[in-house]
Amino acid sequence: QSKIKWRLQTYAGPALAEHVIKPAIDSFNKIAGDQMEIELFFADQLVPTGELFRAMQSGTIDAVQSDDDSMASPTEVTVFGGYFPFASRYSLDVPVLFNQYGLNEIWDAEYSKVGVKHISAGSWDPCHFATKDPIRSLEDMKGKRVFTFPTAGRFLAQFGVVPVTLPWEDIEVAVQTGELDGIAWSGITEDYTVGWADVTNYFLTNNISGAWAGSFFANMDRWNELPDNLKELVRVTFDSSHYYRQWWYWGGEASLRVNGTKMELTSIPDKEWDTVEQAAVKFWDEIAAESETKAKVVEIFKKYNSDMVKAGRPYRYG
Amino acid sequence: MPSWTKSYIRFVDGLNRRIGRFAMYGIFALVGVLLWSSISKTFFDPSLWTLEIAQFLMVAYYIIGGPYSIQLGSNVRMDLFYGNWSDRKKACYDAVTVLMLIFFLGVLLYGGLSSMAYSFGYFGKEPIGFLFGLVIGTEELGHLERSPTAWRPYLWPIKLVMCIGFFMMLLQVSSELIKDIAKIRGEEI
């Protein structure tokens, strides 16, 4: 029996992938030995990120790591991937929402409809602004051309931010060539890891979401062809990727704020930032009005967040 | 050569020439969008759509203009040997190797149609059948694909333009093939 080969493309570029996915793939390949090999490709390497979903669905690539939003998956849950404004505060919120509040089931149903296997969801870092010029008030956000996620961009546009989407690998250069004024795509760990800290000067400590939500997916036929032991191995090693990111980001966020030298921290006062949080409440309702499934997800977010507030510290402050 | 070949060539070349000459003024549309982009950035709020529109324009420009560029003979060849051959010998080689080009364009078009079917919300394995059904009304539109940007334009129009371009390119290349065959047979077209 010949070795099974998968091509997996992540939406992250090489520098980031070194942490967020490569270790998991390496251990998968080590364990799977002669039975299977996953070949890892980076952002836009084989197909452009915009075509990622389609390419997986039609079998051009076998598996994908991405948030639903970036790859524009044709499902009802797309907007909730990446950074849905203020849906979560900590990276642990994401696995809880998926495993204990019922998002897994919804995602599974939605992706099965379009011929794709949803393997598992995990969380990454919070969404902060990294900019060339400082942001100290909402006024400062106006007119800034910022690389961000589609849905986050839609939300931020009401504050005068001009969201721009470009291939991930081009971002650093686009900041230098003036195509972008900044980035709202990650926490500070990533800013330092991928080099954005070198081309921007300021880091805004307010974030519009505490954790990125994204998933591993596979072409349905390819998935079904796997023997059970390999399915299990895929799940376990991908979970190890989720776990790696939990501590890698959490530790990095704090230590770089304290010890990092490349970016100056700025903040928008809580009072003013409250406008943004209020706007998110409205945004949630707008999205919920779009369809039943979306309403269900928003419902779950609301329930979860109110539970967390009721639970009090350390789940939620204030 | 049969007489239909003549009319075929006249038709294809004429149509592509017209389309190409229309496309070539696209350069000014492109300049306009980019200038507006810098103006709006300097004096007002930057526009959301400029970069994407410019990208669509550029793609349309070179794909729709492609057949005309073939007519103009501007597509370079490695003419280390080719350059020294007689016209007839050139035609002989071209008539064979152009099959590679046709094959390339055919697969490009197939990929384009499949991607276009996807942009109309079809997720199955027979994109051509679906598109055909869409035209004759036995299939329905599904989830319309939108660009994953904040502006979120629908993507089917640009994909449609690209498919048309690839198709016209195929026609143009087939017209070149007929011309080569005529040349080999020593006939004037």
Add this chain to the structure above:
Amino acid sequence: MSYELIAILMFSSMMLMLMTGQRVFGAIGGVAVIAALALWGTGGSDIPFSSAMKLMKWYPLLTLPMFIFMGYVLSESKIADDLYKMFHVWMGPVPGGLAIGTIGLMVLISAMNGLSVAGMAIGATIALPELLKRGYDKKMVTGVIQAGSSLGILVPPSVVLVLYAMIARQPVGQLWLAGVVPGLMMAAMFVAYIAVRCRFNPKLGPVLPVEERTVPLAEKLRLLQAGILPIVIFASMMVPFINGWTSLVESSAIGAMAAFLAAVLKRRMTRDVFEVSVRQTLAISCMFMWIILAALGFGAVFDGLGAVRAIENLFTEQLGLDPWMILILMQLSFLVMGTFLDDTAMLVIVAPLYVPLVGALGFDLIWYGVLYTITTQIAYMTPPFGYNLFLMRAMAPPEITLRDIYGSILPFVCVMVLALGLIMAFPNIALWLPHYVYGL
């Protein structure tokens, strides 16, 4: 099939197809498609189209038609005539002076467009006939124009550096600035070469006859005004860009507009000029884009089939060379491939393999961009396959034979190799300016 075998098979069939003289994009695309259908598995047929989408998202490519348009407007509208007169009058009295002036002319033209075609066209149509009429050695002056025009892609703006920037993911601004000093240095080396040769053999470049030389000083000074235009066009594009007021693609549109307006204001934008510039811009842009499209598809298939890994492995592990040897080997392979592969295709297919390696070996990728550009220029000029050779043959007056053209380039290629060596040995020649301007 092993990765090595796939790599060899794909590459050699591409070379073979190219030799048949089929259009470059067809040859490359055809091989890519066959490999995709035969070896990829499910969904391989979608790759060429997804390359078209990838190309669409490569926003710096928007500059390409702009810079091409600029070049055609300049050469077709004969805006450069005045410039030519300026150099003619000022440099005429020196042995070889007109040839030296032609290099100066090429430098100014290079600052106003992103390719070498414009310089070539202006050189071949305006300068060359005059030089021949004045008894300059035809072999030398043909070489002068080819060498001089190749500065077009080293002095900003440069299309080749934009393409390189896209693949190496390096800032265009820094790359462009990195090209300035090497470009001027190379121009100076050309001048030195001409001056020395004409000094020892004045017959190569006779001094202008007295009647032509006696131009009143006032007239001479008036002619200097011609130099203002290139500076204005250059500045209209570069100043907002370097200051970050406009983005790269916006600046390119400003440059295109500036060139167009200049031609209109000088009343040179006739119907014919307009027609030719617009049409040729489409033709050349299409040529580039279709090659890039095919090469991106080839690259994706090559990569997805694991051939990239085979090559990386070869360079880093199997050959066991030190970094400089690898670097030199890469340059050589560019030169060899340049003898039969189109440079754009070469860039899109090969640079993604080389560039990460160059970075990993600890070299500066801005500096490498300059090396790459000069290497491409050499490849442009060396037989059997070289764009500039073809262009020259197409545009030069009939008394210049292909033999003359082939024979003319050798000394200039030597000068360029020398320049390449200098920049390799002293990276600061390239890096000083970008570091200074961007305060690195």
